[in-house]
Structures are given as C-alpha cells and as structure tokens.
Amino acid sequence: MNREISLLQSIGLGFLGLACFLGFWQGLAMSGLVSNIFLPSPIEVYDRFTTLLERRFAGATLPGHLAASFQRFAYGFLLAAAIGIPLGLLMGWYQLLDEIVSPLFDALRFVAPIAWVPFAALWFGTGIGGPIMIIFAGAFPPCVINAYRGAKFVDPRLIEAANMLGTPSHRVIREILLPSSVPSIISGLRVSAGLGWQSLVGAELIVASAGVGFMMVQGQANVSTTTVMAGMVAIGLVGLALDSALRLAERIIQRRRGLDN
Amino acid sequence: MGVIEFKNVNKVFGPRATGFRALEDINLEIRDKEFMAIVGPSGCGKTTCLRMVAGFETATDGVVSVDGTPIKRPGPDRAVVFQQFALFPWKSVYDNIDLGLRNLNVSRADREARIDAILDLMNLKQYAKHFPHQLSGGMQQRVAIARAYVLDPDVLLMDEPFGALDAQTRVVMQEELVRLARKNPRSVLFITHAVEEAVYLADRVAIMTRAPGRIKEVLDIASIRNAENWDSYEKIEDVMDLESFVHLRTHIWRSLREEKAAQHA
Numbered sequence: 001m002n003r004e005i006s007l008l009q010s011i012g013l014g015f016l017g018l019a020c021f022l023g024f025w026q027g028l029a030m031s032g033l034v035s036n037i038f039l040p041s042p043i044e045v046y047d048r049f050t051t052l053l054e055r056r057f058a059g060a061t062l063p064g065h066l067a068a069s070f071q072r073f074a075y076g077f078l079l080a081a082a083i084g085i086p087l088g089l090l091m092g093w094y095q096l097l098d099e100i101v102s103p104l105f106d107a108l109r110f111v112a113p114i115a116w117v118p119f120a121a122l123w124f125g126t127g128i129g130g131p132i133m134i135i136f137a138g139a140f141p142p143c144v145i146n147a148y149r150g151a152k153f154v155d156p157r158l159i160e161a162a163n164m165l166g167t168p169s170h171r172v173i174r175e176i177l178l179p180s181s182v183p184s185i186i187s188g189l190r191v192s193a194g195l196g197w198q199s200l201v202g203a204e205l206i207v208a209s210a211g212v213g214f215m216m217v218q219g220q221a222n223v224s225t226t227t228v229m230a231g232m233v234a235i236g237l238v239g240l241a242l243d244s245a246l247r248l249a250e251r252i253i254q255r256r257r258g259l260d261n
Numbered sequence: 262m263g264v265i266e267f268k269n270v271n272k273v274f275g276p277r278a279t280g281f282r283a284l285e286d287i288n289l290e291i292r293d294k295e296f297m298a299i300v301g302p303s304g305c306g307k308t309t310c311l312r313m314v315a316g317f318e319t320a321t322d323g324v325v326s327v328d329g330t331p332i333k334r335p336g337p338d339r340a341v342v343f344q345q346f347a348l349f350p351w352k353s354v355y356d357n358i359d360l361g362l363r364n365l366n367v368s369r370a371d372r373e374a375r376i377d378a379i380l381d382l383m384n385l386k387q388y389a390k391h392f393p394h395q396l397s398g399g400m401q402q403r404v405a406i407a408r409a410y411v412l413d414p415d416v417l418l419m420d421e422p423f424g425a426l427d428a429q430t431r432v433v434m435q436e437e438l439v440r441l442a443r444k445n446p447r448s449v450l451f452i453t454h455a456v457e458e459a460v461y462l463a464d465r466v467a468i469m470t471r472a473p474g475r476i477k478e479v480l481d482i483a484s485i486r487n488a489e490n491w492d493s494y495e496k497i498e499d500v501m502d503l504e505s506f507v508h509l510r511t512h513i514w515r516s517l518r519e520e521k522a523a524q525h526a
Contacts, residue, residue: 175352182351
C-alpha cells in the first residue's frame with residue numbers, strides 16, 4: 001500500500017468520510033428510532049448553526065462567542081508556550097533542574113485540566129484568570145515535554161562543536177538547543193493548541209459572559225440540543241483550522257531550514 | 262605557544278578493571294607549531310587521543326596537557342575540525358564562523374575583518390550568506406576549517422577531516438591545508454587512517470597499534486621533506502611519485518599491515 005495519494009485525492013477521501021458520517025447520522029435521526037431532542041439531525045444543526053451566525057443567543061452571536069473564546073484560548077496558550085518552552089529547554093540542558101522538576105511535573109500533567117475548575121473559580125472568580133488557568137493547564141505539558149525532548153536529542157556533535165568554540169550556556173540554549181528543537185517544539189505546540197482548545201468548554205463552565213462553552217451551557221439549560229451541537233461543530237472547525245495553520249507553519253519552517261525531502 | 266603532551270596516558274571505557282582498554286601508556290609530545298599526524302587501524306584509539314586534547318574525554322591515568330596545563334574542558338584555544346563537519350545547520354556560513362569570535366568578545370569590526378580574511382583565504386567569499394545544506398561536502402569542510410582557524414588557536418585538532426569527502430575533493434583539500442599550514446603554522450594534531458595523507462601533510466607521523474592503542478613508532482617526515490624539497494611541488498601527485506615519499510609510505514604501510522595481521526592471528 002505504498003501507492004502515492006495526491007492532495008486532491010486526499011481531500012476527496014476526507015469529504016467521502018464526512019459524507020458517510022453525515023448520511024448515517026441523518027438516516028438515524030430520520031428513522032424515528034431516536035427522539036429528536038436526544039439526537040437532532042445534521043440538517044437541524046446546520047440550520048441552528050447558520051441562525052446563530054447572525055442571531056444573538058446568550059448575549060452574543062456565534063462569531064461573538066467564538067471571538068471571546070479565542071481570546072481566552074490565545075492568552076492561555078501563549079502563556080503556556082512562553083513558560084513551557086524555556087522551561088523545557090532549561091530542563092534539557094541543566095541536569096539538576098531536570099531532577100528537581102521532572103517528578104513533580106510528571107505527576108501534575110496527569111491531572112485533567114477540568115479538575116482545576118473549582119480552584120480556578122475560587123482563585124479568580126468569574127474573571128478572565130480562571131479560564132486562562134484551565135486552558136494553560138491543558139496546553140502547558142506538551143510545550144514543556146517537546147522542548148525538553150528537542151533539547152535532549154540535539155546532535156551531540158553540535159554540542160561538542162559549540163563547547164569547543166567556548167559558547168556560554170545561555171548562548172548554547174538560545175542558538176543551538178532552541179533552533180535544533182524547533183521541529184519538536186512546533187509539533188508540541190500543535191498538541192498543546194489542541195489540548196488547550198479542548199479544555200475550552202470546561203474553562204467556560206465558570207464564565208458568565210460569553211464564549212462558545214458558555215453558549216453551550218446556556219443551550220443545555222434551555223434544552224436546545226441543536227445549540228449544543230452547533231457549538232461542538234464550531235469548536236471542531238476552529239480546532240481544525242488551528243491545527244492546519246500550525247501544520248503549515250511547521251512545513252514552512254522545515255522548508256526554510258532545508259530539512260524537507 | 263602550543264605544546265601538547267601526553268604523559269603515561271591510559272584510557273579505559275567503563276569500569277577500570279573490566280572495561281574496554283582503549284589506550285595504554287601513551288607518551289607523545291607535539292611541539293609548538295608542529296603538524297603531527299596519528300595513523301592507526303580503525304578502533305585503535307587515535308580519535309580518543311584527539312578527544313582528550315579537545316577536552317571531550319578525560320584520561321583514566323596520566324596527564325594530557327597543553328603548555329603544561331592539564332586539560333579540563335573544551336575551549337577555543339584548541340579548535341576542532343570534525344569528520345562530519347558539525348556545522349550549525351540554521352546558521353549561515355558567516356554566522357557559523359562568527360560564533361567562536363563572539364564567544365571571545367571580539368569587537369564587531371574586528372570580527373568582520375577576521376571573517377573576511379578567512380573567507381578570502383578559504384575561497385568562500387561568495388558563500389558567506391549560504392547555509393551549510395546548500396554547500397557540497399568539500400565546501401562544508403572548508404567552512405569548518407575556517408571556523409577553527411579564525412579563532413587563531415594555539416592548537417588545531419583535526420579528526421579525519423577529509424574522511425567523508427570524495428577522492429578528488431580530498432586531494433584539493435589536502436593541497437589547500439598544506440598551503441594554509443605552511444603559511445600560518447599551528448600545532449596540529451591530525452587523525453587519519455590514510456597513509457599518503459599523513460605523509461603528505463605532517464611533520465611527524467605517529468603509528469599506533471591496534472587496541473589497546475599504543476604508540477608504536479614516530480617518524481620524522483619534515484627533515485626528509487625539507488631535504489627533498491617537497492614543498493616546491495604544487496601538486497600532490499608529483500610529491501607522491503618521489504622516491505623519498507614512496508619509501509616512507511611503504512614503511513608505514515608495512516608497519517600497519519603487521520597490526521592487521523596481528524589482529525587476525
């Protein structure tokens with residue numbers, strides 16, 4: 001099965017999978033086996049989605065909610081990257097720091113972001129800090145882990161070359177470890193963005209103003225399952241776009257460094 | 262100055278009693294501005310000798326020193342040219358050469374002047390902005406040599422620097438290194454398993470035994486080179502045809518073959 005699959009074919013196959021899924025779902029909804037309130041049909045969800053694009057629900061249109069969510073996500077994600085990447089690189093370079101931080105970090109990263117909700121509410125109330133903290137909790141570990149791995153797996157010959165040139169540690173970290181780790185860091189950022197965006201609904205359980213998660217919670221309260229599903233679709237689409245953008249960035253960076261084949 | 266000295270050096274990888282004995286009782290002095298080549302069968306520990314001078318490895322017993330100071334860590338006073346070049350792929354040719362000078366806190370103007378000069382000397386001028394992957398193997402090794410030479414180190418360590426190059430490129434690089442080394446002499450420790458290369462380049466050649474590596478013999482090439490005026494020939498093949506060259510080469514070949522035979526016995 002080493003047949004080359006062209007880009008066009010690959011897109012076509014993706015759509016085929018989507019069409020089969022939607023067809024099955026529509027069929028199931030129309031069959032009457034499941035009550036409409038339990039499983040709205042894709043067409044109803046689509047209608048609701050387009051309505052929400054223009055009409056306000058829970059205080060804002062869907063794009064308005066998305067914008068609010070995206071802002072929170074961006075803060076949490078950028079904060080995770082800004083702290084996680086340097087921390088990972090430092091852990092990869094300084095053995096002592098690695099020994100001190102790794103056990104704590106390895107235990108903490110198994111705590112699901114949503115588990116932080118009570119504390120986020122307690123510490124930050126309904127302010128912007130709470131959701132950022134939860135998104136941060138989701139996005140932080142992959143940033144650290146991938147920067148750490150990148151630093152650990154840098155070609156030892158390059159470290160030797162840097163050492164024989166008398167390169168001080170801070171410069172080795174910035175000019176050798178960091179660029180060498182870029183591919184690993186970028187794939188970490190992709191995972192990180194995914195987990196951060198996933199944590200959004202949990203994060204917005206405790207906001208009272210706007211956001212896709214907030215909109216979905218309000219939809220649930222109003223027994224509007226189509227609203228909840230429209231929210232799911234929106235989260236999925238934005239997540240897909242985010243991942244594609246980071247994937248593109250990954251490719252551009254690889255190409256600029258002449259590492260693509 | 263740049264006197265490299267190995268004094269009663271042993272190197273064991275792993276536990277002292279049961280580990281792999283790589284080097285045994287190495288005693289060797291490389292004089293100031295002398296070009297010393299070490300030849301030996303693969304796995305004889307010749308690269309380990311170089312890595313100890315570089316500060317990448319420490320001796321199990323004995324002392325490796327430069328100008329009487331035991332070596333503790335790597336540093337720009339002992340520049341290394343690696344077999345696999347080890348250029349920084351994300352840095353341009355210019356920036357690769359610049360890093361060592363920046364580490365020495367050389368002023369910007371000075372750095373520019375020195376890099377310009379070395380790029381000129383190594384015929385790299387038009388490649389300053391290129392990245393390593395855009396260059397051929399020979400060009401990359403030129404950059405690596407420039408990166409080492411620009412630091413004006415007392416000691417230059419070359420670990421089979423032409424081993425990864427094709428035969429034609431290799432010859433050109435050997436001729437250029439002779440030109441560079443005669444014009445701008447340094448204490449050089451040059452590791453190779455190519456006998457002609459050692460005879461052509463070095464002032465003295467040390468022959469090592471198979472593991473555990475020992476110095477078997479040290480040959481004086483420089484006196485013969487000067488007596489026979491090898492440097493008056495521009496091309497390596499002209500030198501290689503000389504009777505004096507053939508004689509030395511054959512001598513080293515025989516010596517190494519004994520080692521091979523001993524290995525298979």
